[in-house]
Amino acid sequence: MPKQRVLSGVQPTGNLHLGNYLGAIRNWVESQSQYENYFCVVDLHAITVPHDPKILADNTYKIAALYLACGIDPADSKIFIQSHVPAHTELTWLFNCITPLNWLEGMIQFKEKALKQGENVGVGLLDYPVLMAADILLYQADLVPVGEDQKQHLELTRDIAIRLNFQFGSEEKPILKLPQPLIRAEGARVMSLTDGTRKMSKSDPSELSRIHLLDSPEEIQKKIKRCKTDPIRGLTFDDPDRPECNNLLTLYMVLSGQSKAAVAAECESIGWGQFKPLLTEAAIAALEPIQARYQQVMAEPGYLESILRQGREQAAAIANQTLADVRSAMGFASPL
Ligand code: TYM
Numbered sequence: 001m002p003k004q005r006v007l008s009g010v011q012p013t014g015n016l017h018l019g020n021y022l023g024a025i026r027n028w029v030e031s032q033s034q035y036e037n038y039f040c041v042v043d044l045h046a047i048t049v050p051h052d053p054k055i056l057a058d059n060t061y062k063i064a065a066l067y068l069a070c071g072i073d074p075a076d077s078k079i080f081i082q083s084h085v086p087a088h089t090e091l092t093w094l095f096n097c098i099t100p101l102n103w104l105e106g107m108i109q110f111k112e113k114a115l116k117q118g119e120n121v122g123v124g125l126l127d128y129p130v131l132m133a134a135d136i137l138l139y140q141a142d143l144v145p146v147g148e149d150q151k152q153h154l155e156l157t158r159d160i161a162i163r164l165n166f167q168f169g170s171e172e173k174p175i176l177k178l179p180q181p182l183i184r185a186e187g188a189r190v191m192s193l194t195d196g197t198r199k200m201s202k203s204d205p206s207e208l209s210r211i212h213l214l215d216s217p218e219e220i221q222k223k224i225k226r227c228k229t230d231p232i233r234g235l236t237f238d239d240p241d242r243p244e245c246n247n248l249l250t251l252y253m254v255l256s257g258q259s260k261a262a263v264a265a266e267c268e269s270i271g272w273g274q275f276k277p278l279l280t281e282a283a284i285a286a287l288e289p290i291q292a293r294y295q296q297v298m299a300e301p302g303y304l305e306s307i308l309r310q311g312r313e314q315a316a317a318i319a320n321q322t323l324a325d326v327r328s329a330m331g332f333a334s335p336l
Contacts, residue, residue: 006035007141009042012059015212019200022187023147029071037077048124069294080311087319091134133157138319145182148189154181168329193227196243217284235267256282
């Protein structure tokens with residue numbers, strides 16, 4: 001039996017935070033030996049909001065280096081840069097022409113981001129989920145490991161595949177495979193350190209709201225010291241009136257690798273003053289090996305470049321085949 005294929009990606013906008021790691025990359029690493037994996041840095045997605053051209057390329061390489069630092073193994077997984085495989089943009093155009101506008105106008109992330117940008121909303125922001133559908137469907141991916149916030153985008157991806165298969169394929173011979181989201185129970189929705197009801201996000205103006213994977217021990221300590229808590233002694237999971245408490249306990253559980261029962265027992269009668277140093281220590285210990293490996297990867301740019309070159313070649317071979325199949329099904333003349 002061939003291995004099932006996995007595809008996922010992260011945008012090179014700013015530093016990666018614990019939400020990106022626990023919701024996505026950590027899961028890629030843990031299951032990579034079971035699957036055939038493609039992990040891209042989605043630089044074309046990063047320009048759907050205003051961006052700085054001076055730092056886009058650097059940020060892109062940094063994210064690729066962080067994939068390796070987090071434990072992505074090139075023996076199991078291909079790493080590549082989305083814009084280096086032009087089939088992504090071409091398939092997006094073909095999908096654009098079969099995607100109803102109202103499917104995109106209803107997307108939660110579009111509405112949230114559009115609200116922040118006022119009159120400067122670009123067409124690219126609306127089209128973002130179609131590009132994401134192209135990323136996934138080009139590779140005929142079986143599984144897409146992501147955080148919970150991407151669920152709606154995955155549903156749209158499936159709807160686009162169903163529509164294209166229906167309009168231009170046949171039931172016996174579908175053109176595109178329908179992918180499944182892979183969303184873990186723990187860490188799928190890491191919340192902000194300053195508001196337990198909001199998602200930890202790269203776009204939150206407050207740096208104190210998130211821990212970056214490359215934060216120094218001092219920065220981590222400061223952020224946890226200042227994070228929002230509540231006045232109640234005794235820390236418990238799953239109390240809807242204590243969102244910060246649930247988030248911080250979950251972070252502690254995942255970062256320290258303990259079971260929920262063990263953390264619940266350890267924390268049931270302690271206060272925040274005792275808990276915060278435990279969480280700080282767990283976060284520093286979990287991030288330290290990632291940071292050390294990151295420094296090694298960044299010190300050897302030739303290695304990273306060779307991984308990205310190989311990744312691009314292998315990704316392009318599959319992507320170009322799918323693109324050719326879609327073009328042919330839609331009736332385009334073959335290139336001469
Ligand atoms: P991005 O860069 O915003 O997020 C990357 C991954 O991190 C997850 N994530 C979180 N998980 C848990 N808690 C959080 N607070 C949190 N914040 C972010 C996201 O769910 C995501 O898995 N649209 C994608 C990028 C993308 C993509 C793709 C993903 C483009 N094409 C194809 C998969 C497959 C995104 O929002 O990335």
